Amino acid sequence: xxxxxxxxxxxxxxxxxxxxxxxxxxxxxxxxxxxxxxxxxxxxxxxxxxxxxxxxxxxxxxxxxxxxxxxxxxxxxxxxxxxxxxxxxxxxxxxxxxxxxxxxxxxxxxxxxxxxxxxxxxxxxxxxxxxxxxxxxxxxxxxxxxxxxxxxxxxxxxxxxxxxxxxxxxxxxxxxxxxxxxxxxxxxxxxxxxxxxxxxxxxxxxxxxxxxxxxxxxxxxxxxxxxxxxxxxxxxxxxxxxxxxxxxxxxxxxxxxxxxxxxxxxxxxxxxxxxxxxxxxxxxxxxxxxxxxxxxxxxxx
Amino acid sequence: xxxxxxxxxxxxxxxxxxxxxxxxxxxxxxxxxxxxxxxxxxxxxxxxxxxxxxxxxxxxxxxxxxxxxxxxxxxxxxxxxxxxxxxxxxxxxxxxxxxxxxxxxxxxxxxxxxxxxxxxxxxxxxxxxxxxxxxxxxxxxxxxxxxxxxxxxxx
Numbered sequence: 001x002x003x004x005x006x007x008x009x010x011x012x013x014x015x016x017x018x019x020x021x022x023x024x025x026x027x028x029x030x031x032x033x034x035x036x037x038x039x040x041x042x043x044x045x046x047x048x049x050x051x052x053x054x055x056x057x058x059x060x061x062x063x064x065x066x067x068x069x070x071x072x073x074x075x076x077x078x079x080x081x082x083x084x085x086x087x088x089x090x091x092x093x094x095x096x097x098x099x100x101x102x103x104x105x106x107x108x109x110x111x112x113x114x115x116x117x118x119x120x121x122x123x124x125x126x127x128x129x130x131x132x133x134x135x136x137x138x139x140x141x142x143x144x145x146x147x148x149x150x151x152x153x154x155x156x157x158x159x160x161x162x163x164x165x166x167x168x169x170x171x172x173x174x175x176x177x178x179x180x181x182x183x184x185x186x187x188x189x190x191x192x193x194x195x196x197x198x199x200x201x202x203x204x205x206x207x208x209x210x211x212x213x214x215x216x217x218x219x220x221x222x223x224x225x226x227x228x229x230x231x232x233x234x235x236x237x238x239x240x241x242x243x244x245x246x247x248x249x250x251x252x253x254x255x256x257x258x259x260x261x262x263x264x265x266x267x268x269x270x271x272x273x274x275x276x277x278x279x280x281x282x283x284x285x286x287x288x289x290x291x292x293x294x295x296x297x298x299x300x301x
Numbered sequence: 302x303x304x305x306x307x308x309x310x311x312x313x314x315x316x317x318x319x320x321x322x323x324x325x326x327x328x329x330x331x332x333x334x335x336x337x338x339x340x341x342x343x344x345x346x347x348x349x350x351x352x353x354x355x356x357x358x359x360x361x362x363x364x365x366x367x368x369x370x371x372x373x374x375x376x377x378x379x380x381x382x383x384x385x386x387x388x389x390x391x392x393x394x395x396x397x398x399x400x401x402x403x404x405x406x407x408x409x410x411x412x413x414x415x416x417x418x419x420x421x422x423x424x425x426x427x428x429x430x431x432x433x434x435x436x437x438x439x440x441x442x443x444x445x446x447x448x449x450x451x452x453x454x455x456x
Contacts, residue, residue: 034382043425046424068453070449071453073396073424073426076428076446076450077381077426077427077428077429078381078382079426099347099348101347101348101353122345123331123345124345124347124349125348125349125350125353127356136359137445143363144364144376145378145446147378147381148363149332149343149345149362149363150345150347151344151362152353152356152360152361153358153360154356154357154358154359155357156356162356165356166352
């Protein structure tokens with residue numbers, strides 16, 4: 001099994017394997033750019049859909065199991081978005097403020113971009129970048145459906161994003177092998193071979209470094225993936241700490257989690273990497289995620 | 302700001318929505334509005350907008366209007382976003398009527414509204430854009446909306 005190689009660092013590993021067989025909780029996020037949580041609750045109640053508040057954020061609810069969350073008019077009209085609980089965390093950690101400039105370097109399908117816009121109340125400016133033409137449509141549809149009006153879309157190759165632009169916050173939600181989604185979409189693994197995997201690791205490192213290069217002094221960058229592989233996670237962050245003057249931050253976020261891995265195989269990443277956050281499906285009923293937060297020393301202009 | 306985002310276009314767009322849908326021009330004040338080809342976009346004004354638009358832009362904000370055969374057609378996106386402010390030319394359908402409209406592309410119009418573009422609302426939810434013409438209501442929903450409807454239906 002692919003995950004057997006993670007037995008040494010995933011806590012309660014057998015429980016983790018069992019959790020992969022369970023359905024994830026269907027979670028929806030009320031799009032407060034268009035309606036209030038109370039209004040959506042009332043509308044769906046009239047259709048006998050009873051939402052259960054998750055108690056984490058006022059806009060997060062569990063949709064009834066077996067319900068078709070994507071088949072209501074409220075969904076088509078952008079009153080809510082279907083998004084796994086763990087994929088909210090990178091945005092919460094990035095914590096953009098109203099009127100800031102934010103770069104979302106690998107933006108499709110737009111769940112995190114639209115959450116950024118929601119948290120910023122459609123103010124400030126977001127640049128949503130997506131180089132893959134096939135994935136652009138999904139990004140655009142999400143932004144249109146959710147009424148995002150503070151976002152410009154660009155199509156640069158992320159790792160070559162122009163250095164002349166700088167941002168208050170940068171989100172690098174990197175392409176990854178997708179191991180954390182196995183539970184959500186059986187067979188979600190990219191099935192990457194050693195060759196493709198190595199290429200992916202290089203791209204992730206380059207995305208992270210370029211994201212840091214376009215961060216303003218005093219700004220924050222969040223690096224996230226939906227995979228467990230330390231080579232795609234802590235190794236990329238350790239690489240950034242080696243080649244740039246980046247400061248890894250402690251992370252406060254509301255979901256149960258484990259610390260980052262400090263060594264894997266024969267490679268030692270350093271104790272500091274424990275500041276990263278790993279979200280596992282047996283600790284909270286959602287997809288797996290990795291999140292790291294770094295700041296660039298200096299004062300914001 | 303780049304020259305295509307200008308006051309004249311802003312006034313044209315906000316004026317259209319005031320006249321046709323009764324949306325106050327003030328609602329558009331936080332946004333810069335401009336035209337690229339047949340499409341009018343709006344983007345939130347901010348201290349960073351110049352930088353955001355200096356990149357190799359693929360889409361410069363939210364599309365709000367399109368010029369179609371000499372007419373201005375509102376997008377479903379803007380009618381959904383500002384739908385709660387629409388005070389005229391709003392057409393209330395039941396969800397069953399909306400389903401028929403999405404399936405057939407048109408239904409008979411008995412609303413008594415003047416011909417032209419209308420906001421379609423169903424069950425109190427602003428759903429998108431329609432066109433009243435020759436006694437019929439024509440659906441003017443975007444491809445993604447129709448595709449998702451076709452895939453999932455509307456409950």
